[in-house]
Amino acid sequence: MESINPLVILMASVFTNNMILSNFLGMCSFIAVSGEIKTSLGLGQAVTFVLGATSIINYLLYHYVLVPYSLEYLRFIVFIITIAAFVQLVEMVVERYTPTLYYSLGIFLPLITVNCAILGVSLFMIIRSYTLLQSFFFGIGSGLGWTLAIVSMAGIRKKIKNSPIPKGLQGPGITLIITGLMALAFIGFSGIVRIQ
Amino acid sequence: MFKNISEIFYRGIIKDNPIYRQILGICSALAVTNLMLNSLIMGLGLIFVASLSSLTVSIIRSYTPRHIRMMVQTLIISAYVIIVDIVLRAYYPSMSEALGPYVGLIITNCIIMGRCESFAQNNKPFDSFLDGIACGVGYLSVLLTVAFFREFLGFGTIFGIPVVGDWWINWIFVIMPPGAFFMLGILIWVANSYITETDIESTNKKTNAQGQKESKSNAITGGAN
Numbered sequence: 266m267e268s269i270n271p272l273v274i275l276m277a278s279v280f281t282n283n284m285i286l287s288n289f290l291g292m293c294s295f296i297a298v299s300g301e302i303k304t305s306l307g308l309g310q311a312v313t314f315v316l317g318a319t320s321i322i323n324y325l326l327y328h329y330v331l332v333p334y335s336l337e338y339l340r341f342i343v344f345i346i347t348i349a350a351f352v353q354l355v356e357m358v359v360e361r362y363t364p365t366l367y368y369s370l371g372i373f374l375p376l377i378t379v380n381c382a383i384l385g386v387s388l389f390m391i392i393r394s395y396t397l398l399q400s401f402f403f404g405i406g407s408g409l410g411w412t413l414a415i416v417s418m419a420g421i422r423k424k425i426k427n428s429p430i431p432k433g434l435q436g437p438g439i440t441l442i443i444t445g446l447m448a449l450a451f452i453g454f455s456g457i458v459r460i461q
Numbered sequence: 462m463f464k465n466i467s468e469i470f471y472r473g474i475i476k477d478n479p480i481y482r483q484i485l486g487i488c489s490a491l492a493v494t495n496l497m498l499n500s501l502i503m504g505l506g507l508i509f510v511a512s513l514s515s516l517t518v519s520i521i522r523s524y525t526p527r528h529i530r531m532m533v534q535t536l537i538i539s540a541y542v543i544i545v546d547i548v549l550r551a552y553y554p555s556m557s558e559a560l561g562p563y564v565g566l567i568i569t570n571c572i573i574m575g576r577c578e579s580f581a582q583n584n585k586p587f588d589s590f591l592d593g594i595a596c597g598v599g600y601l602s603v604l605l606t607v608a609f610f611r612e613f614l615g616f617g618t619i620f621g622i623p624v625v626g627d628w629w630i631n632w633i634f635v636i637m638p639p640g641a642f643f644m645l646g647i648l649i650w651v652a653n654s655y656i657t658e659t660d661i662e663s664t665n666k667k668t669n670a671q672g673q674k675e676s677k678s679n680a681i682t683g684g685a686n
C-alpha cells in the first residue's frame with residue numbers, strides 16, 4: 266500500500282470508494298439529517314474536519330503507542346475514546362473562541378461521535394496499512410465524499426417533498442431507494458481509480 | 462412475569478423492530494448481507510453485545526453519574542465488542558477477514574446505544590438482558606431476510622448451498638452496493654405497509670396502551686433527572 270499516491274486515495278475516497286455509497290458507513294445520520302441542504306452541508310463540514318483530524322491522531326496512537334506494546338486488540342476502545350474526546354474538545358474550543366461558527370456547527374458535533382463513518386475510516390486505514398499522509402488524505406476524502414452524498418440527497422429530497430409517494434415508502438424507504446440510484450450512478454466512476 | 466417477557470420480545474422483534482420501525486443500525490445491515498452466513502455471524506455477535514451491555518448498564522445504572530453515562534455505555538459496549546473480535550479471530554479467521562471493520566463498527570451501531578439509553582437505564586437487569594436479546598433477534602431476522610434475497614438472487618445459493626440448477630443466471634447487480642439499498646428499501650416498504658395495517662386493525666389495543674403508558678413514564682423519569 267506504500268505505493269499509492271495520496272492524491273489518488275483522495276479522489277478514490279470521494280468518487281469510487283465513497284463512504285456511504287459503497288461502504289454503507291454513516292447511514293444513520295445520512296437518513297436522519299438529509300432533509301435540509303443547509304443543515305446537511307453543516308454536518309458534512311463538521312464530519313470532514315473531524316475525520317481529517319482523528320485519522321492523524323488515531324494513526325499516531327496506533328503506530329506509536331499500541332503497536333510497540335502489542336496492544337492492537339485495544340484499538341476499538343482507544344479509537345472511540347479519541348473520537349469522543351476530540352469532538353468534545355473541538356466543541357469547547359469553538360464555543361470559547363468563535364461563537365458564530367459554534368452556532369452554525371455546534372449542534373452537529375455531538376452527533377458525530379456516533380457516526381460510524383469516523384470509526385470506519387480509522388479501522389479501514391489500519392486494515393489497508395496506509396502511511397500517515399495516505400491516512401490523512403483518506404480521512405479528508407471520505408469526509409468530502411460523505412458531504413457530497415448527503416448534500417445531493419438533501420437536494421433530491423427537497424424536490425420530491427410534494428410527490429405522491431406510496432404511504433409505506435415515505436421517509437426512509439424512498440431515501441434508501443434514491444441512495445441506491447445514486448450508488449448506481451457512482452459505479453460509473455469506478456473505472457477512474459481503484460483502491461482496495 | 463411471562464406476559465412481560467413475551468411483550469418484550471413482541472416489541473423487540475415486531476412492533477419496534479430496530480431496522481424497520483426505527484431505522485437504526487442499517488450500516489451493517491447493508492454491508493454484510495451479501496451472504497447469509499456473514500449475516501448470521503454478525504447478528505449473533507450483535508445479540509451477544511446488545512444483551513450483555515444492556516445487562517451491565519442496567520446493573521450499574523444507579524451508580525453511574527447522569528452526565529457521563531454515554532461515555533460509560535460506550536466503554537462497556539467496546540469492551541464486549543473486543544471480546545467478539547478476539548473470539549472471531551481465534552476460532553473463525555476467515556469470517557473475521559470477511560467481516561473486516563464491520564465487527565468493530567458494532568460499537569457505533571445505534572441499536573445497542575439506543576437500547577442502553579432508553580431501556581436499560583430505567584429497568585431491572587433481567588428485563589434489560591431480555592430486551593437486548595429481543596432487539597438483537599429483531600435485527601438478526603431482518604439481516605437474514607435481506608441476505609436471503611441477495612444471496613439467492615445473486616449467487617443462486619442459500620448458506621452457500623446451491624439450490625437452483627445450471628439454468629440460473631446470477632443477478633450480479635444484487636450483490637453490488639446499489640442492490641443492497643434497493644433490497645432494504647423494498648423490505649422497509651413491505652414491512653411498513655404490513656405493520657401499519659395491523660396497527661389500524663388495533664387487535665392489540667391493550668399492548669399499545671401499555672406501551673404508551675410505559676414510554677410516558679420513561680419520559681417522566683428522564684425529565685426528573
